[in-house]
Amino acid sequence: MKQQNLVILILVLFLSSCGMKTKEGLTENYDENKNGIIELKNFYNKTVPKDFIVRIRYNSSDNIDLFVYQPTENSEKHELLFQQWNLDINDYVPENPRSDYDKKYHGITNSFEKVKEKLNWTNETFAKIYDKLDDVNCMGITNGNPTEIEYGFKGMGMFSYLIFDENLNSELQEKHSDDCTQMFYKENVVLSYGSGAIGSLCTPEFKRNE
Incomplete structure (x- = not known):
């Protein structure tokens, strides 16, 4: 039993240490690849059937x-x-x-x-989506309003962009800033953190300064 617990602990530590994305990397990547991210959003939403x-x-x-x-x-x-x-x-x-x-x-x-x-997709469709994600250093996407574009893992959790169709007003900016899983960034962009099967539901990086 002790050996099994040790293996589990090592696995958890390994998963928590690899692929450590940060809020700073999340925002820098958006600023550097904004046009490509918006193009990806529009392409994907047109590609998915109504x-x-x-x-x-x-x-x-x-x-x-x-x-x-x-x-x-x-x-x-x-x-x-x-x-x-x-x-x-x-x-x-x-x-x-x-x-x-x-x-x-x-x-x-x-x-x-x-x-x-x-x-109405082919394997080529999946290849095109992969290329567009790879071009903006991202790994996943879900269509809709907002469109969620997955940036990468922080331990067992996932950092993502929520890209809305319109810029958010002050009320919506506040709604999507909860000091936990979401943080308004700019214009129509909200930063998102989804926790994994284990670990905290929140990320301290989304805690706003008082």
């Missing part, structure tokens, strides 16, 4: 975490169409048969080909 929500994170150029939500008859709601971690874009074989539990909680389908047909 009323679909697609979240994609690149572990490498050809390995992704993919979550796809499709509209229901009630257009205000979505249902999980597909989810898969560590999906090899060029060599993905779905596991069959599927249980009712899988269909309910892991997506209506586990066919990557069917998902691409629904989205």
Whole structure:
């Protein structure tokens, strides 16, 4: 048991020490790549079909975490169409048969080909998205208003940009500055921190000076 706990502790320390992005790096990267980030946002929102929500994170150029939500008859709601971690874009074989539990909680389908047909995407589409993310030093994106663009990990958490369609007024700036998970940066940009499975829900880097 002691040896198992030691292994877990080493793993936690390793994960916490690698990929340590910072708020300073987050803001500097936005200022240096603003035009590319806005271009990425516009490109991606046009690429995702109307009323679909697609979240994609690149572990490498050809390995992704993919979550796809499709509209229901009630257009205000979505249902999980597909989810898969560590999906090899060029060599993905779905596991069959599927249980009712899988269909309910892991997506209506586990066919990557069917998902691409629904989205009208090809492997080339995924390659283009990767290139545009890589050009601005980012690793993931989810469409919408705001569009979330993932910058990188801080330990088990993730730093992201929330890019709104319009500049935020003073009320919205305050709403999106909670000294914890969000901080208004400038114009239509909010900095975001999403914690991982373990660790603090907040980042002290978003604490404002009194």
